[in-house]
Amino acid sequence: EPEVTQTPSHQVTQMGQEVILRCVPISNHLYFYWYRQILGQKVEFLVSFYNNEISEKSEIFDDQFSVERPDGSNFTLKIRSTKLEDSAMYFCASRRGFGLVMNTEAFFGQGTRLTVV
Amino acid sequence: TQLLEQSPQFLSIQEGENLTVYCNSSSVFSSLQWYRQEPGEGPVLLVTVVTGGEVKKLKRLTFQFGDARKDSSLHITAAQTGDTGLYLCAGARSGNTPLVFGKGTRLSVIA
Known part of the structure; x- marks a missing residue:
């Protein structure tokens, strides 16, 4: 069964360093998302991406964050200068499209646990 | 701001x-x-409801969407220890908008 894959599963980084989190969405999906979940808190939306551009972003997604789809299969989230409060699980999700029920369903990867020290 | 309270x-x-x-x-x-989300893993989709009043069954799990499409419920019959986990609801305002998540219900089923 197709699935969203994320790498690495765990990343430890020094405060101020840049990190890139990688995702391979399901191949025929058109919409891509990044969410984060701080330990013990709810899953929060960061950004959505469609047709090679950001379609929506939350207040969390400030200038330190960027997303890219460099090669038609990978979808990356970059944090330029990490802060302690960026420590969280980061989830990538993808969705086929819109309209029919099955096209609106979002599928999540296993996540990357980012620890900023 | 849309809030989902679980x-x-x-x-x-x-x-x-x-x-x-x-x-x-x-x-x-x-x-x-x-x-449903297990510790250290991503959310796994159980069901999607789109029509007001809709009821969907998944084995011992029954999902209902409210008539006004503002609320939903999940009923589990004869719970098993394998049902233990965090259950999250998430809603989309329209077909293209991102999902908004509730904080979840953490279920523990004891043998």
Whole structure:
């Protein structure tokens, strides 16, 4: 069964360093998302991406964050200068499209646990 | 801001009991999805409901979408220890908008 894959599963980084989190969405999906979940808190939306551009972003997604789809299969989230409060699980999700029920369903990867020290 | 309130936040029951968890909002959603999340893993989709009043069954799990599409419930019949986990509801305002998640109900089923 197709699935969203994320790498690495765990990343430890020094405060101020840049990190890139990688995702391979399901191949025929058109919409891509990044969410984060701080330990013990709810899953929060960061950004959505469609047709090679950001379609929506939350207040969390400030200038330190960027997303890219460099090669038609990978979808990356970059944090330029990490802060302690960026420590969280980061989830990538993808969705086929819109309209029919099955096209609106979002599928999540296993996540990357980012620890900023 | 759309908020999805889930209740109860925590639930501990004996194996074999029935339970219902709730997901409520003051906003209307075009679709609502229920996920289950294990510790350290991503949310796994259980079901999507899109029509007001819709009821969907997944083995011992019954999902209902409110008539006004503002709320939903998940009912588990004869709970098993394998049902233990975090149950999340998530709604989309329209077909293209991102999902908004509730905080979840953490279910513990004791043998």
